[in-house]
Amino acid sequence: MCWIFAYKWDKEASPFLLEWLKNLEYRGYDSAGICEINKAGEFYIEKAVWKVSNLATKVENSDKELEWYNTWIAHTRWATHGKVTMENTHPHYSKNERFFIVHNGIIENYIELKKELEDRGYTFYGETDTEIVAKLIEDMFETDIETTIKKVFRRITWAYALGVIDRQEPDTLIWVKIWSPLVLGLAEWEYFLSSDANALARFAKTYINLDDWEMVVIKGNTHKIISLDSGLSLDKQIEDITYSEDNYALWDFSHFMEKEIFQVPEIIDNFIKWRIDFETLEIKSNTLEELAAKDFKRIEIIASWTSYNAGMTASYLFEELASIPTTVYVSTEFKYKKKFINTDTLYIFISQSGETADSLESLKVVKNKWGFTFWIVNVVGSSIARLSDLGLYTHSGREVWVAATKSFIGQIWVLLIMALYLGNKKDLEYTKYKEILACMQKLKDNVSLVLLESQKIQKVAKKYAHYKDMFFLWRNIQYPMAMEWSLKCKEITYNHTEAYSAGELKHGPLSLIEPSFPTLLINPEGRFTDKNVSTLKEIKARDGLVIWLITKWDKNKDLYDDVIEIPHTIEELSIFPVSVALQLFAYYAARELDREIDKPRNLAKSVTVE
Ligand code: M6R
Numbered sequence: 001m002c003w004i005f006a007y008k009w010d011k012e013a014s015p016f017l018l019e020w021l022k023n024l025e026y027r028g029y030d031s032a033g034i035c036e037i038n039k040a041g042e043f044y045i046e047k048a049v050w051k052v053s054n055l056a057t058k059v060e061n062s063d064k065e066l067e068w069y070n071t072w073i074a075h076t077r078w079a080t081h082g083k084v085t086m087e088n089t090h091p092h093y094s095k096n097e098r099f100f101i102v103h104n105g106i107i108e109n110y111i112e113l114k115k116e117l118e119d120r121g122y123t124f125y126g127e128t129d130t131e132i133v134a135k136l137i138e139d140m141f142e143t144d145i146e147t148t149i150k151k152v153f154r155r156i157t158w159a160y161a162l163g164v165i166d167r168q169e170p171d172t173l174i175w176v177k178i179w180s181p182l183v184l185g186l187a188e189w190e191y192f193l194s195s196d197a198n199a200l201a202r203f204a205k206t207y208i209n210l211d212d213w214e215m216v217v218i219k220g221n222t223h224k225i226i227s228l229d230s231g232l233s234l235d236k237q238i239e240d241i242t243y244s245e246d247n248y249a250l251w252d253f254s255h256f257m258e259k260e261i262f263q264v265p266e267i268i269d270n271f272i273k274w275r276i277d278f279e280t281l282e283i284k285s286n287t288l289e290e291l292a293a294k295d296f297k298r299i300e301i302i303a304s305w306t307s308y309n310a311g312m313t314a315s316y317l318f319e320e321l322a323s324i325p326t327t328v329y330v331s332t333e334f335k336y337k338k339k340f341i342n343t344d345t346l347y348i349f350i351s352q353s354g355e356t357a358d359s360l361e362s363l364k365v366v367k368n369k370w371g372f373t374f375w376i377v378n379v380v381g382s383s384i385a386r387l388s389d390l391g392l393y394t395h396s397g398r399e400v401w402v403a404a405t406k407s408f409i410g411q412i413w414v415l416l417i418m419a420l421y422l423g424n425k426k427d428l429e430y431t432k433y434k435e436i437l438a439c440m441q442k443l444k445d446n447v448s449l450v451l452l453e454s455q456k457i458q459k460v461a462k463k464y465a466h467y468k469d470m471f472f473l474w475r476n477i478q479y480p481m482a483m484e485w486s487l488k489c490k491e492i493t494y495n496h497t498e499a500y501s502a503g504e505l506k507h508g509p510l511s512l513i514e515p516s517f518p519t520l521l522i523n524p525e526g527r528f529t530d531k532n533v534s535t536l537k538e539i540k541a542r543d544g545l546v547i548w549l550i551t552k553w554d555k556n557k558d559l560y561d562d563v564i565e566i567p568h569t570i571e572e573l574s575i576f577p578v579s580v581a582l583q584l585f586a587y588y589a590a591r592e593l594d595r596e597i598d599k600p601r602n603l604a605k606s607v608t609v610e
């Protein structure tokens with residue numbers, strides 16, 4: 001699914017580009033490949049299954065000298081069409097080995113194109129849709145590569161970013177962007193194209209965000225961006241890239257996931273500094289002021305998994321604090337569902353990456369019907385942020401590897417602030433508003449205490465990591481927490497976990513309870529404590545094992561098997577310490593099982609295909 005490209009002119013390409021490819025590995029790590037050409041049109045292609053480090057070893061052991069090549073295309077793959085094999089690894093090439101391409105996205109009409117090409121005598125070495133485009137370029141070639149690609153893109157339907165090199169024009173590089181993300185990084189004498197600006201940070205100082213139906217042509221040391229609709233050259237805005245070495249360093253942590261969980265107190269601290277004035281009890285945000293003035297009567301939230309779970313949490317917050325009825329959809333379903341878009345409804349799109357194809361497509365549908373769209377995104381300048389009407393960044397810092405942790409905290413923080421702000425403009429009692437703000441001031445310490453006790457959580461996680469199945473249960477605002485941490489455990493431990501509202505257990509899932517099927521019951525102090533004790537007793541009556549996640553005051557100590565304790569805070573804020581405790585639980589369970597925590601099997605961080 002994912003790729004990068006580097007292009008250098010009048011200077012030598014160098015092995016640092018492999019280092020760069022590692023920066024993009026989070027977008028797919030099923031296999032990786034590079035193709036390089038020099039000014040004489042001589043080429044070097046290398047591919048490897050699985051990690052970029054496998055590719056790097058092959059490159060190091062080859063007798064080719066990377067310094068010698070000037071033009072590069074490279075790719076890390078998350079398999080869509082065809083198994084994880086060398087044949088299916090990008091770059092792909094034409095029959096005459098003249099055209100080389102890399103591709104992010106899906107060619108929807110590839111079967112039809114393949115049939116046409118087969119009828120004309122082409123054969124295929126692999127199963128990918130990308131190889132078909134390489135052969136189509138050869139088949140449709142006319143005059144030069146730029147003219148050819150302008151014709152070819154009309155034949156292939158839609159959702160891709162595609163990079164092409166032609167050995168007969170070794171100083172030319174062409175990219176086309178339709179729906180899949182693409183940015184052009186600019187440095188002195190160098191061009192970089194990449195699926196996102198994150199990966200460019202070490203190498204380019206500025207970048208241009210490309211929009212759909214645009215084509216980049218780099219010839220020698222000049223570039224132009226052309227609209228594929230009008231054929232005209234475009235003058236696009238150049239933006240700065242911010243780079244911090246800290247984002248790339250693991251420090252003393254074993255995994256990036258661990259580092260990112262331990263960054264949560266710092267993130268909370270930043271949020272507080274930027275947004276809340278505790279003297280005046282004011283939330284400072286021009287964006288929220290503009291939003292409140294619109295007085296929306298309903299909210300619909302659209303997002304995928306972790307971001308969807310943040311949306312589910314927000315539905316409780318918007319309804320309880322701001323009295324606005326809220327519905328939440330997974331974007332994969334929303335996209336194809338009949339829509340009743342109206343001007344009284346606020347449509348919120350939540351996404352860490354800001355590039356998730358399902359959410360992006362849903363956003364476009366709402367915009368086409370004139371719905372008012374609001375983004376909550378982590379990656380600055382990403383597509384969802386650029387396309388929506390208004391929005392807020394979660395400012396959680398660079399989160400690269402698969403499991404969303406600190407970005408989830410950032411999302412629920414922003415959503416809480418929104419609910420409080422809108423509630424305060426409506427009918428939220430001022431004493432409640434003040435109470436929540438006062439507790440928010442202590443939230444950093446509260447979450448830090450959870451981290452300080454991480455060894456206790458590790459002990460429990462080590463024990464339960466060895467159970468293949470597990471339930472996560474809770475009621476009300478903690479229910480999405482159970483969903484989120486069930487997802488986290490699935491992703492990185494590969495154990496089977498299910499999340500339910502605790503009240504639903506007796507309606508069916510209780511039949512699975514037995515000594516080998518434990519339950520994690522989330523029960524911080526609040527309105528639902530007694531009801532949760534009843535659920536706990538129902539499970540114990542059937543010899544089920546229970547981990548009890550509680551605040552320290554708990555009086556039911558003899559009822560459960562193991563405990564994870566968190567410091568007390570009010571009900572609306574308990575989602576923060578609970579999140580961090582369960583992130584640690586999932587992390588330590590995966591560590592006990594010796595999983596590839598930052599790169600779990602079959603997954604990629606940013607899912608830019610439907
Ligand atoms: O970038 P997004 O927030 O839009 O991504 C949505 C999901 O793909 C993402 O949350 C995914 O489920 C993560 N792997 C969760 O840890």
